[in-house]
Amino acid sequence: MTITNKIKQFLGTDIKVDKYALVDDPIFGKVAKENAPDKWVRSTCGYCGVGCGMYIGVKAGKAVYSKGDPLHSVNFGTLCPKGLSEHKMVYADSRVRNPLVRENGKLVAKTWEETFEHTSKEFKRIQAQHGKGAVAVLSTGQLLTEEFYALGKFVQLGLETNNYDGNTTLCMASAVMGYKQSFGSDGPTGCYEDFEKADVIMLIGANIADNHPILKLHIAKIQKS
Numbered sequence: 001m002t003i004t005n006k007i008k009q010f011l012g013t014d015i016k017v018d019k020y021a022l023v024d025d026p027i028f029g030k031v032a033k034e035n036a037p038d039k040w041v042r043s044t045c046g047y048c049g050v051g052c053g054m055y056i057g058v059k060a061g062k063a064v065y066s067k068g069d070p071l072h073s074v075n076f077g078t079l080c081p082k083g084l085s086e087h088k089m090v091y092a093d094s095r096v097r098n099p100l101v102r103e104n105g106k107l108v109a110k111t112w113e114e115t116f117e118h119t120s121k122e123f124k125r126i127q128a129q130h131g132k133g134a135v136a137v138l139s140t141g142q143l144l145t146e147e148f149y150a151l152g153k154f155v156q157l158g159l160e161t162n163n164y165d166g167n168t169t170l171c172m173a174s175a176v177m178g179y180k181q182s183f184g185s186d187g188p189t190g191c192y193e194d195f196e197k198a199d200v201i202m203l204i205g206a207n208i209a210d211n212h213p214i215l216k217l218h219i220a221k222i223q224k225s
């Protein structure tokens with residue numbers, strides 16, 4: 001810190017001009033000078049099912065900025081706090097950067113090679129002792145189609161078990177039963193345009209301003225019009 005800034009800070013007149021300075025940006029008009037990116041990469045927020053469009057600002061090969069896509073029909077340039085801080089989790093100190101294997105009750109950092117070998121040996125040991133069906137796989141709903149296919153083949157042909165279930169059953173089972181009983185079909189019925197066309201919107205047991213603030217914006221827009 002320069003002596004001038006120190007004096008300004010002491011006198012309470014330091015408005016941190018450099019820290020909060022803005023520069024021109026071709027997409028967003030103005031952005032913080034401190035993090036002004038070299039380029040923007042268009043993407044979709046992966047945190048929740050609202051599906052906001054976003055841009056990730058990249059500076060010197062690092063993600064430094066997250067901004068809502070102003071032309072995206074879901075969020076119209078806005079993001080909730082999770083989306084706005086999305087680039088931060090890439091470099092978070094608490095992020096797990098390598099596999100951890102529990103040894104004598106403690107998690108120990110390992111290389112991928114060591115971890116694959118260890119996991120493979122353990123699967124084989126368990127199946128040799130207790131049979132093929134002693135191993136089961138629960139998959140996530142966040143895999144892409146090709147990854148689901150590869151995992152399914154690994155479970156059936158590699159582990160030789162049918163004990164495989166996914167998020168689609170675990171998470172959606174109750175919702176699907178509700179859809180079927182209410183509407184006769186298991187497909188989710190809503191889309192964002194429905195908000196604009198609905199005469200009445202009932203929110204029961206949900207605080208979307210807290211949990212899905214971008215959806216709340218759609219409703220707020222109607223309330224204003």
Ligand code: SF4
Nearest residue numbers: 045047048052080083
């Ligand atoms: S509502 Fe928030 S967490 Fe969900 S997609 Fe949009 S920015 Fe991401």
